[in-house]
Amino acid sequence: MTTAGWLAVAVFAVVYALIATDRVDRVAASVGGAVLMLAVGLTGTQEAFFSTDTGIDWRVIFLLIGMMIIVSVLSRTGVFEYLAIWSAKRARGRPYRLMVILVLITAAASALLDNVTTVLLVAPVTISVCRQLGAPVVPFLLAEVFAANIGGTATLIGDPPNIIIAARAGLSFNAFLVHLAPLVIVLLGVLLLICRVIFRSALTYHPERVGAVLALRERDAIRDPRLLLLSGIVLAFVLAGFGLHTILHLEPAVIALTGGVVLLGVSRLETASVMRDVEWPTLAFFAGLFIMVGALVDTGVIQVVGTFATDAVGDNLLGASLTLIGGGALMSALVDNIPSVTAVSPIIEQLVAANGGMEQAGMLWWSLALGAGLGSNATVIAAASNVVMVGLAQRAGEPISFWRFTRDGLLLTIVTIVLAGLYVWLRYFVLGGAP
Structure with missing residues (x-):
């Protein structure tokens, strides 16, 4: 590795340590690291601002x-409070039952949309319902x-790395469902079992709170029915656009931004007020992280x-598969799953071609998808959805530290990565399933 490479690693390691220890605000650390990378010539302005x-x-x-604009407008309708009351009633005020409902809704929505959009939509509901029941917010988030x-790991559109993998390998939407969805369900x-264990102290039932919540009427929470109707129509078109973006030949970013601008225009709300709700610090953190990576x-x-x-694994397909699952998870945890998949994908193409093509070595792509997707839970910076959720929690006065996230997320990552390795071994090497 070159001197420039070692210097880039040193800068990234220092910034990572500052973020991990919370000694410096994570936005300042990320942007500061990006500026330093640019200042010493480890990357250039052309690469930082214009390279795809x-x-x-x-x-x-x-x-x-x-999506933040859409969520900001929606928050003024009272729909999040409506959904919070609805969820609390269905769970009968039982915290774990509520967590199960919210987890299943989140997972399904993430598979159909994408994990970032889902987090933006579900977090306000969660914060509201937890406060109604007197339950701690952070474990639920x-x-x-x-x-x-x-x-999001289950589908082509559920996680950005899957889109990259699909484009590189020529994989269809249905292929992701066939190969990854069965494991994701497990x-x-x-x-849910791990949440029951690690969050047991937070899942305390408060009967005195439940009675008051169950007495609430969902409809009373809606403050602006007209704006809710308009928001629902725009959001429906945006979500449909996400699902059809490959047919429409439109980037999800264009669809989301169009929906946000249209909704802002028809809502008659003050633009400055809505734009203040956009998580600008989170966006700045992303920008700095992208430049450093x-x-x-x-x-x-x-x-x-x-x-x-x-x-290291050569033509050993089982070894390569397990390395991609474990190594992909590690790279995602330390850097970010999008650049990790982008960098490794060309190598996978060569390995697949050298080992008989997709008919023989297709499981390497699924191993990469599993490693990148499941490794996203290890650290805050491993996925865009994590950064967004931490930013939303911070704004709501419920901060989630780097180590709090890692303490719980790393345990889950280790368990799911082991199970993913067993799944690949059983399906493609023991049972001889088509890769």
């Missing part, structure tokens, strides 16, 4: 802006973001790691 491979992913940024990452059951790619660090891992 190593620069700021403006598609993610504008997708978030569009963590359970939901874990569910979003697991659920892992959701595992998630881009520098790791530009200096060859990511390529060196990926090549080393694949060279």
